[in-house]
Amino acid sequence: MSPVTAGVLQLLALIAALALAYRPLGDHMARVYSSEKHYKPEKWIYKAVGANPSAEMRWPAYLRGVLAFSAVSVLFLYALQRAQGILPGSLGFSAIDPDQAFNTAASFVANTNWQSYYGEQAMGHVVQTGGLAVQNFVSAAVGMAVAVALVRGFARSRTGELGNFWADLVRGTVRILLPISVIGAIVLVACGAIQNFAGIHEVGQFMGGTQQWNGGAVASQEVIKELGTNGGGYFNANSAHPFENPTPFSNLFEIFLILLIPFALTRTFGRMVGNLRQGYALLATMGLIWIGFTALMMWTEFAHHGPALQAAGGAMEGKETRFGIGASAIFSVATTLTSTGAVNSFHSSYTGLGGGIQLLGMQLGEIAPGGVGSGLYGMLIMAIIAVFIAGLMVGRTPEYLGKKIGTQQIKLAACYILITPALVLCFTAAAMALPTPGDSMANPGAHGFSEILYAYTSGANNNGSAFAGLNADTQWFNSTIGIAMLLGRFLPMVFVLALAGSLAEQKPVPETAGTLRTDKPLYAGLLVGTILIITGLTYFPALALGPLAEGLAS
Numbered sequence: 001m002s003p004v005t006a007g008v009l010q011l012l013a014l015i016a017a018l019a020l021a022y023r024p025l026g027d028h029m030a031r032v033y034s035s036e037k038h039y040k041p042e043k044w045i046y047k048a049v050g051a052n053p054s055a056e057m058r059w060p061a062y063l064r065g066v067l068a069f070s071a072v073s074v075l076f077l078y079a080l081q082r083a084q085g086i087l088p089g090s091l092g093f094s095a096i097d098p099d100q101a102f103n104t105a106a107s108f109v110a111n112t113n114w115q116s117y118y119g120e121q122a123m124g125h126v127v128q129t130g131g132l133a134v135q136n137f138v139s140a141a142v143g144m145a146v147a148v149a150l151v152r153g154f155a156r157s158r159t160g161e162l163g164n165f166w167a168d169l170v171r172g173t174v175r176i177l178l179p180i181s182v183i184g185a186i187v188l189v190a191c192g193a194i195q196n197f198a199g200i201h202e203v204g205q206f207m208g209g210t211q212q213w214n215g216g217a218v219a220s221q222e223v224i225k226e227l228g229t230n231g232g233g234y235f236n237a238n239s240a241h242p243f244e245n246p247t248p249f250s251n252l253f254e255i256f257l258i259l260l261i262p263f264a265l266t267r268t269f270g271r272m273v274g275n276l277r278q279g280y281a282l283l284a285t286m287g288l289i290w291i292g293f294t295a296l297m298m299w300t301e302f303a304h305h306g307p308a309l310q311a312a313g314g315a316m317e318g319k320e321t322r323f324g325i326g327a328s329a330i331f332s333v334a335t336t337l338t339s340t341g342a343v344n345s346f347h348s349s350y351t352g353l354g355g356g357i358q359l360l361g362m363q364l365g366e367i368a369p370g371g372v373g374s375g376l377y378g379m380l381i382m383a384i385i386a387v388f389i390a391g392l393m394v395g396r397t398p399e400y401l402g403k404k405i406g407t408q409q410i411k412l413a414a415c416y417i418l419i420t421p422a423l424v425l426c427f428t429a430a431a432m433a434l435p436t437p438g439d440s441m442a443n444p445g446a447h448g449f450s451e452i453l454y455a456y457t458s459g460a461n462n463n464g465s466a467f468a469g470l471n472a473d474t475q476w477f478n479s480t481i482g483i484a485m486l487l488g489r490f491l492p493m494v495f496v497l498a499l500a501g502s503l504a505e506q507k508p509v510p511e512t513a514g515t516l517r518t519d520k521p522l523y524a525g526l527l528v529g530t531i532l533i534i535t536g537l538t539y540f541p542a543l544a545l546g547p548l549a550e551g552l553a554s
Contacts, residue, residue, distance in 0.1 A: 003324050003325055003326055004298075004302055004326065006324065006326055006327075007298055007302075007324070007325065007326015007327065007330070008054065008326070008475070009172065010252055010326060010327055010330060011294060011326075011330055012469075013129030013252065014252060014255060014256060014259075017256050017515070018256065018259055018263055021260060021264065021319065022263060022264055022267055023549075024269065025260065025261070025264040025267075025495075026264040026265065026266070026267020026268045026270075026279075027174060027267065027268075027271060028176070029264065029265065029267075029268040029324070030267070030268045030271035030272050032171050032172070032175045032176060033148045033168060033171065033172075033220055033268070034272065035171070035270070036054075038054075039174070039175075040055055041174065041185070041294065041424070042167075042174055043175075043379060043533075043537075044246065045170050046166060046167075046170070050167065051164075051166035051167075051375070052164075052485070053164050053166055053167035053170070054167075055164055055246070056161035056162075056163065056164060057161065057162060057163065057164055057165060057472060057503030058160040058161055058162065058501060059149070059160065059162055059345075059497040059498055059500055060390065061503075062149055062162050062163070062497055063493070063494060063497045063498075064238060065165035065166060065169075065234075065550045066145070066146065066183045066490070066493060066497075067490060069138075069142070069165075069169070070110075070139075070142065070490065071347070072139065073105075073109045073135060073139075074105045074106060074109045074486075075105075076131075076478060077105040077108060077109065077131050077132075077135060078101050078102060078105040078129045080126070080130065081095065081096035081100075081101040081104060081105065081123075081127055081131070082095050082096060082098070082101050082125055083095065083378070084096060084123075084124055084126070084127050085399045087124065087126045087127070088126065089125035089126045089197065090124035090125075090126065090127075091124040091125065091199060091200055091214055092124075092200070093121075093122060093123065093124050094244070096117075096122065096123075098224075098243075099475045099478040099479055100116060100473065100478050101405075102116060102478065102479070102482050103116055103478040103479070103481060104116075104117070105262075106482040106483075106485045106486045107232070107459075107464065107482070107485055108131075108132055108135040108136070108230070108232060108469060109135055109139055109140065109231060109486075109487035109489075110139065110462050110485040110486055110488070110490070111139040111140060111142070111143055111228070111229065111339060111371060111372075111374070111462050111484045112231075112232070112339070112341065112458075112459060112462040112463065112464040112488075112489070113136075113230045113231040113341050113464040114226070114232075114341065114458060114459055114464040114472075114481060114485065115232055115233065115236075115464070115466075116472040116473040116477065116478055116481075117236075117441050117473060118238060119232075119233055119234050119235050119236055120214055120216075120234070120235045122214070125197050125216060128216055128217070128221065128234060128483075128548065129216075129217050129220075129221070130150040132221070132232060133217070133220065133221045133224065134222040135230075136221065136228050136230045136232070137173050137177050137178070137181075137224055137228065138169065138173060139176060139228070139230065139372075140172075140224070140227075140228030140230065140372045141168075141169050141170075141172035141173040141176075141177060141228075141330055142169060142373070143371055143373030143374045144168070144170050144172045144176070144261075144372055144373035145172060145373070146167035146373055146374075146376070146377060146493050146496055147163075147265065147373035147376040147377045147498065148163065148168055148268075148272075148373075149162040149496075149500050150376075150377045150496055150497070150499065150500040150503075151268070151269050151272050151273065151376075151380075151498060152272070152500065152504065153500030153501065153502075153503035153504040154182070154273050154380075154403060155272050155273045155274070156399075156504045157504070157506060157507055157508050158506075158507055159504055160501050160504055161329070161504065161506050162497070162500050162501065162504060165226065166305050169314060175457045176261075177227060177228060179223065180227055180257075180260075181220070181223045181224045181227055181244060184223035184226075184227060184253075184257060184263065185219045185220045185222075185223045187223075187250075187253060187456065188219040188223055188250055189219045190224055191246050191247050191249060191250035191253070192242070192246030192247060192250070193219040193243060193244060193245070193246055193250065194216070194243045195206045195216045195217055195218060195219040195220060196213055196215040196216070197216070197217065198214065198215025198216075199215070199410055200212050200213070200214040200542040201214070201216060202215065210464075213243075216234050218234045218235075218243050218244055218472060220441075221234055222234065222239075222244050222245075222254070223257065224226065225340075226239075226255075226256075226257035226258045226340065226342060227257045227260065227261065227341060227372075228252045228261075228372055229258060229338045229339045229340040229370075229372045229375075229449075230340065230341070230342075230370040230464070231335065231339075231340040231341025231342040231343075231463070231464040232341070233342065234465065236397045238337070238342055238343045238344070239251070239254060239331070239342045239343060239344040240277060240320050240343065240344045240345060240346075240525045241535070242322075245249070245344055246485075247322070248322060248327060249321060251322075251323050251327050251331065254328065254331075254342070254381075255330055255331055255334050257494040258334045258335060258338055258340050258342070259290075259334055259338065259369060261371045261372045262338055262369035262370050262371065262372060262375040262376070263283065263284075263286065263287075265369075265373070265375070265376045266279040266280070266282045266286065266369075266376065267279050267283070268282040269380075270282075271375070271480060273401055275401070275519065277519035278401065278461055278518060278519050281518060281519045281520070281523060281524050281527075282314055282379055282380075282383070282522070283375075284524045284530055285368070285379065285524045285527045286367070286368045286370075286375070286379065287368075287369075287526070287529055289337070289364070289367075289368035289528060289531070290333065290334075290337055290368045290369065293333045293337060293360075293361055293368070294329065294330055294333045294334075295355060296357055297329040297330075297332060297333050297354060297357050297358075298325070298330075298443070299325060300315075300350075300351050300353045300357065301315045301325045301328075301329050301350065301351060301354055302315075302325055302326075302498060314351065315349075315351050317346075317349040317412060318345055318346030318347075318348065318349025318350065319345040319346070320344060321322050323344060323345070327344075327545065328344060329354075331343075331344045331345070331396055332344075332345060332347065332350070332354075332360065333357070333358075334362060334363035335463075335465055336357075336358045336359075336362050336366075336463060336465060337361040337364070337366060337368045337369070337370070337375055338366055338369060338370055338371050338375065338463075339366045339371030339372075339375070339461065339462045339463050339464070340371070340463070340464070340465075341372065341458065341463045341464025341465040342465070342515060343465050343466070346468055347454075347465060347467050347468060347471040348447075348451065348468040349400045351551065352361065352446075352447075352547050352549075352550035352553070353547065353548075353551035353552030355450055355454070355467065355544075355546075355547045355550070355551075356543055356546070356547030356548055356551060358465075358467075359450070359453065359454055359457055359539075359543065359546070360539070360543065362457045362458060362463050363421075363424070363457055363460045363461070363535050363538070364531055364532075364535050365417070365420065365461065365531075365535075366378065366461055366462070366463060367379040367382060368531075371462065374462065376464055377410045377496050378492075381413050381416050381417065381496070381532060382417075382527060382531050382534075383398055383400060383518070383527060384405055384409060384410070384413045384499075385410075385413055385414075385417065385530055386523070386526050386527045386530040387399065387400045387405055387516060387518065388405050388410055388413075389526075389530060390516050390523075390526060391405070391516070393415075395513070397512055398516070399491050399509050399515055399516070400518060401518070402508040402509050402510075402511070403503045403506050403508070403509065404506060406457040408502055409502060409503070410507060412495045412498050412499040412502070413495075413499065416492050416496065416499075417534065419488065419491050419492055419495075420460050420488050420492070421539065422536045423456070423460040423487055423488050424453070424460045424484075424539075424542075425457045425459050425539075425541075425542060426454045426491050427460070427480055427481075427484055428452055428453050428456050428542065429458070431452050431476070431477075431480070432449065432452060434476075436476060437452070437472075437476050437477065438472075439476055440468040440470055440471040440472065440476075440477065441469070441470060442469040442471070443469055445550075446545065446546050446547070446549040446550040446553070447469070447546075448469075449545055449546045450547050450550065451467045451468075451469050451470040452464070452470065452548035453480060453546050454467035454470075455467065455470055455472055455477065456480075456481065456484055458522070459481040459484040459485045459488065460484040460485070460487070460488035461484075462485060462488055462489050485522060528534055
């Protein structure tokens, strides 16, 4: 079987698995977030934090809950890293430096999981399991809660109430993420992923010296890393490491976990607003972009010019022979079109155009299908922009799901789509203009520029993957990328929740003959075009200086 055929068959198997899980999981999540029942373990959690899960919240109160919980999480994770040297199970590792501890705390709380350290050489068992793994769960649940609050904004009318943040947070963790993670961890252990609390031990000779490895609760952390679109690896090699991703089957299973909830949330959206066709329209938009990017990535990596690449069957540099080009390309697109950031190959070693696809996937806003929760609310923001553009074309007030899209809604949506590009481009410009950050680049010219552009794109979009080749463990990059991650995560949430509140207060608008049908293929095509045009106009100059220049020169 040719590598191309193997890659296509894996893609088809992945689509089939996602299709089978789409309806039951989407309906289950709709029931979870619509339920008024509280399980006993959930009541214990509410009592511990002093929350009343039955109290409805308007958007400012909901936002305060998001920000307060996330601020406490940052402080706790920072303190845990700084105290690592005196904690049991530290494996002899010392406390994390202040700038790196801040970067890591911001990264995991923001669901970014950017890592400027070697996991197996820096973090002990307590920090890994009690700090990083916990944030993998709750940061994903925060994103899901914000998405559900926006969905309620569309579903409700004549009220500003969006539900209860603490109830949404706990239910998302206890009823959705935790059960799937338990099953997924068993599957990964069966595939060969490790799950223990072993210390550091020698495993043999390596390049004239002794090679050492430490164990860890890897399988349990790996599954929520993918399921929650987090991406932080227990080991520096991330999902290319055999302890995290042992076989081609585990590789495909991990891609499935990455895409599972973001795609299924479109079903949840359709169920909660009472119109499944609206969910299918968003699903079609996400799926079209994802399949298009995957096909384009496989083409660039399989068909790149050059005798060495042709002899190897494609651009094999930086890719695991266990997985090959096809599975690596599928994984790469899945992780950059979501906010996952996990890698099973060396992104910096992709072809110039392949690196451009990775960058563009993040710059779309990671909405195809995007992160857990963040992908859905990002796509709904773009849906509002597309409806507004369509309304301008025909000269009528735009509407979406029976809600008028007026001046207030468009201002909030515009602020949402401008935040991340501003962070990416301003920080990239500053890094290129100052002398010190440029010293971290391992490559000159267009590729070196792509390394820095990728770092800030990954941070501000809460992706977390690295182009590599860039020494990001410096005070400049730890501090600025940490700031970009926090602002890129929580500022958009402000506008999402404000938008949800304004929509929930509206009176439904009856559908007329002039109402744009947003559940038809025509609208899905308009939405795809809107996403690509807005992203292209925003980032094309930067992409032209980096991956496009490199790709055209090769």
